[in-house]
Amino acid sequence: MLNVQLPGLSLKNPIMPASGCFGFGKEYANIYDVSQLGAIMIKATTSEPRFGNATPRVAETEAGMLNAIGLQNPGLEKVIENELTWLEQFDVPIIANVAGSQIEDYVEVTKEISKSPNVHAIELNISCPNVKTGGIAFGTVPEIAAQLTRAVKNVSEVPVYVKLSPNVTNIVEIAKAIEQAGADGLTMINTLLGMRLNLKTGKPILSNKTGGLSGPAIKPVAIRMIYEVSQSVNIPIIGMGGIQTVDDVIEFMYAGASAVAVGTANFVNPFICPELIDALPERLKELGFDHVSEIVGRSWKYDRKTAHYCP
Amino acid sequence: MLNVQLPGLSLKNPIMPASGCFGFGKEYANIYDVSQLGAIMIKATTSEPRFGNATPRVAETEAGMLNAIGLQNPGLEKVIENELTWLEQFDVPIIANVAGSQIEDYVEVTKEISKSPNVHAIELNISCPNVKTGGIAFGTVPEIAAQLTRAVKNVSEVPVYVKLSPNVTNIVEIAKAIEQAGADGLTMINTLLGMRLNLKTGKPILSNKTGGLSGPAIKPVAIRMIYEVSQSVNIPIIGMGGIQTVDDVIEFMYAGASAVAVGTANFVNPFICPELIDALPERLKELGFDHVSEIVGRSWKYDRKTAHYCP
Amino acid sequence: MIKKELMTVINQLRIAKNIFQLTVEGELVKEMSEPGQFVHLKVTEGSAPLLRRPISISEIDKEKNQFTMIYRAEGAGTQLLSAKKPGDNVDVLGPLGNGFPTEQLKAGQTALLVGGGIGVPPLLELSKRLVEKGVIVKHVIGFETLDVVFLEHELKRLGKTYVTTVDGTYGSKGFVTDLITNYELEFDTTFACGPTPMLRALETLYSHKPMYLSLEERMGCGIGACFACVCHTQADPDGTSYKKVCSDGPVFLAGEVVI
Amino acid sequence: MIKKELMTVINQLRIAKNIFQLTVEGELVKEMSEPGQFVHLKVTEGSAPLLRRPISISEIDKEKNQFTMIYRAEGAGTQLLSAKKPGDNVDVLGPLGNGFPTEQLKAGQTALLVGGGIGVPPLLELSKRLVEKGVIVKHVIGFETLDVVFLEHELKRLGKTYVTTVDGTYGSKGFVTDLITNYELEFDTTFACGPTPMLRALETLYSHKPMYLSLEERMGCGIGACFACVCHTQADPDGTSYKKVCSDGPVFLAGEVVI
């Protein structure tokens, strides 16, 4: 009752860890069997290795956290050689999160990484607000987002999902431009730009000053955006932003997400993904559903429950 | 050590209730002396009376709440006759929050309400996301925000503060346009657009579907925006968004606010404003300050504590 | 006068499935007057959950400075509340709103008290006050099912008490209105608290006699400042006149507001 | 193996100003090996506060399945932790990271254990292990002021113990490094935990002999997945090679990473 079919992705269930909150899976593979997961969204990969920002890189906020990791990663080559190869031992599709400072970077990374046998989809991180050079603009200007999408689609061997930034006036406009440019799906939302100051020094706690806000605090914004976008595009959405409980999973899918990703909650409870996968069938039954696909977009699609169907 | 001078406003202290979270003051005047407050931001006033949206109008979220009141108010005439006149008994400046669906509405309301003797400033609510007709656009397009500001400045008898919406890609651009158009100050932030769904029905909890997210959850976004805007404009900012404690007050002022407003926290603790006013001097002393003005913009203004000064 | 006080838990009892009876003590009790008023509770110090929860006053003991609430532990707030033990604190704001008026009823007259589910609790204090005045009380209380029936015995001590359950597992099967109609109950004034459909049905059937209804609405402030809880007046159902459930209510005369 | 367990509070004691000693019991203790590892604590069920708090393991009692932590109650999380009473639960993730290696030291050799403030606790278990092996231990522990001195007596039982306070209200006045220099302490290996400036000073002065430093950094996951807690390696101080404090550390050989 949990399987989900999306472009390039045959998911056992709609639950996966979000990019940057699961590394390349090693740490979690030490504590549970990651083959249970619907998929794994790996940490952003750039063409060259990056160290990222100076520490402190995280700060807690009310019901949320700020991060400014700065896209630390070992670079395309090592990700393919060490991380993706190592992940092949698990029966789980990988969604490769791709980042860069210019279109060519994205194209280069996508071209290579999409050849890896276990990479079943690309997730274009056009929204990461942490890197000073570039990054932020791609996700905020519809034409540029579309241009990037087209360029990446041209070289990708697998379907391309584009990850939307919530820090925009009109999320629907950007989503539509990306759809038109040929994206196979959307993932949303990335973090909200935020800041926290140290009471004693007066200075920002993060050495990068601003950071991305994630966690339960941003859930209402994510739900609103998915609700709006899912009604305006015909490509599927993987939803994220503050998911902690099985009820949150259901709320995201009601809003219009076809699957969901769990980010910050992995830090609070490293076993959260398998726990949600375990809990979902019973909760769906309680609410009167036979298959998770029945609930997608329920907030706007159906006036009443649809007739049951088994895929 | 708490007095603050702002255009039109001679504040005993930098603490005031935020618009829409204090009605027109009557309910709070029943439980404490509202003359203690730095100022009062009254509920949005429109030219005609409005009933607002159907209930439910509020929903709780993690560390926040959504509201879609829909600008309910008795209309310009009654606000002046009943509410403002009644408030004259208190020694506290009033900041009149003005809303509308078209520029003429704002002009009409400002023209009349700014004549009230205790209205010392206007706060243009160009950001309320709750009213389907108009409202939202003013705050998201720099040119329109500027146009509105100019029109209102032309007729206002008192300084005009413009309240910024956080639901924009580039808050600095809008702030600058508004400054250029002659605004005397800014207030920020209004609520983030959000949504929550009912698990059982699948439908949005708010009858208006979307609502404005307020409370501690949005504080990091507010701090970031005030930090950015205060460095780019030369007019003062009244900061708001999730303030609950005296440390929050200080954080907002470090970020660049010259005074602060408290919204949602009034519902959690109706005595919050006087409690913050009481607690502020001691906390400032603990942190090594002699006057609240020393901390404004400390996050970016000073590398070290400035020399003491008494105004 | 509305006060805010950290009151002390004296007793907490589970009296039915997920239904808890909580007694707290403090000075705030001195401010309580009418039955049917409510309090607004903050169950934790932090912001999880952020908002207060409105709960009716079920019994007042002025001598001991104590009052009692009965509530269903359902969401985050009420579940945390149900974990409070004697000696723990609860942050209480109250008393709030206007309760049931009892002045017009004279000794010997009959009051019909109708409660549905979690709307039953405020009827207990009301019933006591009426009985003190010599008013004859009849109670009709309805529940979903046997597991969640409560206050029957307490009310029985005060007057005739009929219980209905929707599924017929206890008392008469059906809704409270079915019972009132079937038994042809006689009365001078009705007081009711419960789910909106129940109140609507009562209003339609019996509002030719004086009837007071206690309403529920999602609340922000609870004191009349935020306009979260307004309803239209029946005099101007599509216009801009309104009443606030928290400060004008929660008890309204039937016909006053649109429910 | 990293486990997550709701452990039971056995004892909580205030041992100095705002300093608490907390003993908990559970199966997770079976997984604990080296001194110097830490646990990641969730102090409430809800999201206030949201993140776990890293706290060092101070003592391990394998027989009783108990371990002890010592922490300063300062912010929201540690303050809530300090309110826990025997019988309450704490959500513990651990054991995490790599602790102090004790293999290279032989009986008769001397270990210098240096702790600053809230860095002192992990030295206790370390000292016990070393003493068990026949290693001679010397402790130098530094604090801000008299009010916050702790663990002196416990450490004294294991070996010579010197206390410094910054303001001179107890023990020698000054920093731990002042004391080591002034007393010309001799040792084969140093183990240290405390504020970064202290670790830096130690590294500068004494890293010609083997030295192990336990670092602190703001953490997200605590298990090596989020890249919150990285530091540069000294071999490549401006490059892209890195170590994670949570999973590669918190204990590093002096010279390994940039502190």
Ligand SMILES: Cc1cc2nc3c(=O)[nH]c(=O)nc-3n(C[C@H](O)[C@H](O)[C@H](O)COP(=O)(O)OP(=O)(O)OC[C@H]3O[C@@H](n4cnc5c(N)ncnc54)[C@H](O)[C@@H]3O)c2cc1C
């Ligand atoms: C005047 C008044 C008196 C009440 N008296 C009682 C009583 O005596 N006993 C009792 O069990 N319940 C009573 N209720 C209902 C009670 O307030 C809700 O059941 C409670 O707020 C739900 O909180 P939660 O933490 O369980 O749910 P959550 O789902 O966590 O609540 C989320 C938010 O929605 C609000 N909410 C949810 N359900 C309701 C509701 N039915 N009415 C109003 N707000 C709601 C909560 O207050 C909170 O802000 C009363 C409500 C009102 C308005």
Ligand SMILES: Cc1cc2nc3c(=O)[nH]c(=O)nc-3n(C[C@H](O)[C@H](O)[C@H](O)COP(=O)(O)OP(=O)(O)OC[C@H]3O[C@@H](n4cnc5c(N)ncnc54)[C@H](O)[C@@H]3O)c2cc1C
């Ligand atoms: C490996 C390791 C071991 C530690 N061992 C101990 C110990 O044994 N005893 C002890 O008292 N303290 C220890 N600390 C420091 C302790 O983690 C912080 O004091 C604590 O997290 C602060 O939480 P709070 O709720 O008081 O503060 P808050 O201000 O509410 O914390 C907000 C956020 O900042 C983080 N944070 C704040 N200060 C620190 C800090 N100094 N180091 C890391 N994160 C911080 C918190 O974890 C939280 O995420 C250790 C830190 C690390 C990294």
Ligand SMILES: Cc1cc2nc3c(=O)[nH]c(=O)nc-3n(C[C@H](O)[C@H](O)[C@H](O)COP(=O)(O)O)c2cc1C
């Ligand atoms: C520490 C951290 C690192 C992140 N790194 C990335 C990243 O590399 N690429 C990316 O697209 N999103 C990244 N994100 C964003 C998350 O994938 C996710 O979109 C966001 O955190 C919202 O989900 P959450 O509230 O469940 O965490 C990161 C988030 C966090 C907290």
Ligand SMILES: Cc1cc2nc3c(=O)[nH]c(=O)nc-3n(C[C@H](O)[C@H](O)[C@H](O)COP(=O)(O)O)c2cc1C
């Ligand atoms: C119930 C409610 C009603 C509000 N009404 C108004 C309003 O009429 N005009 C306005 O400019 N802002 C209004 N706001 C926004 C607040 O003034 C404030 O900007 C926002 O809530 C953020 O502050 P907070 O987090 O402290 O609540 C309202 C907020 C709430 C919660």
Ligand code: FES
């Ligand atoms: S709850 Fe705020 S006005 Fe009624």
Ligand code: FES
């Ligand atoms: S805290 Fe996440 S990698 Fe160290």
